[in-house]
Structures are given as C-alpha cells and as structure tokens.
Amino acid sequence: MNDELRKRITDTIARGRVMLFMKGNPAMPQCGFSAAVVGILKQTGVTFDSYNILADPELREGLKEYSSWPTYPQLYVDGKLVGGADIVRDLHAKGELATLLSAGQA
C-alpha cells in the first residue's frame, strides 16, 4: 500500500470518534450487515459518522489490508477497530456497546 493511500485511510478513520465504514449510507444501506450496524448505533443514540466504501474502490480494498479485516461493515471508535456486524451485535446484546461508545466522550 502506498503512503498516500495509507494517509487517506487514517485521515478517514479520524473523521469521527465513532466511524462506520459501510456499504451505502445510513439512510440507504446497500447490505443487510451494514443496515444492522446502523440500526444498532441508532438505538444507542450515539452520534456517528459513516463512509460509503462502495463509492471508493481504492479505499475499500486498502482499508481491508490496513485493518487485516476482509469484510464490511467495519466500526471504529477512537481510531480503533471494534469489529464487524457480528461483534457489534454481540457487544450490544451483552450491554457492552454503549459503554464502549461513550468511553472518553465526557
């Protein structure tokens, strides 16, 4: 991966404290897994930013390599990968997601 793409990836992750890389956008997700994570984030009431990886093939492939994570959605909090749909769903079911999302927010 070239430095320019790497920088674009880290800059994009840093756009929001809670940053969701997804297929489509929150109003119109293009994949059931992305839609599921959007639904869960909305339930928590947290403010989140999103990035439509379908509109950016270069970043779409680069981020997979950057994060060693081959699928979307990918949720980042404070620049750190929290996981994909399975993990977000699991954390939410255990009641741990809200804590993770609010940590450091105060």
Place this chain on the structure above:
Amino acid sequence: MTPDDIRARIRAALPDADVSVTDTTGGGDHFDATVISSAFAGKGPVERHRLVYAALSDVIAGPSAPIHALALTTETPEEYQRK
C-alpha cells in the same frame, strides 16, 4: 464454496477447532460459521475473527472472492460449555 471447503480451511489453521458452517442462502456465497477453539483463549473478538479470516484469506478478500458474507461466532471450549 461449500460449507465443507470452509470447514477444512479453518481446521487446517486451527487444528483443534470444532467448526460448524451453514450456507445461509444456498447460493454458495453467504455462510454462517461457529468456531470453537482453545486458540481463542485470552484473545478479544477482533483478534479471534482475524484468526479465522486469515485461514480464509484467499477466498474472502478481494472484489471477486467467492465468499460474500460470513457471519462468525467464535468461542473457546470453556465458553461453549458455560452456555
């Protein structure tokens, strides 16, 4: 891809793993897998998923990869017993 292909790849990387895979749509591209392995002990969910993804790297990454979606549950034998 078939569930057996996926199970074999995961078992090759995690030999102690108990792996069950279902083809959720019947189309050979959407799967649901539960992997139980002692290799997950002491690891968080992201590291656990990465271990499984690494075993499938040639069939899950990339625009033309045969696996479009893989729902994944990862547990240690102890966590599985507790349920």
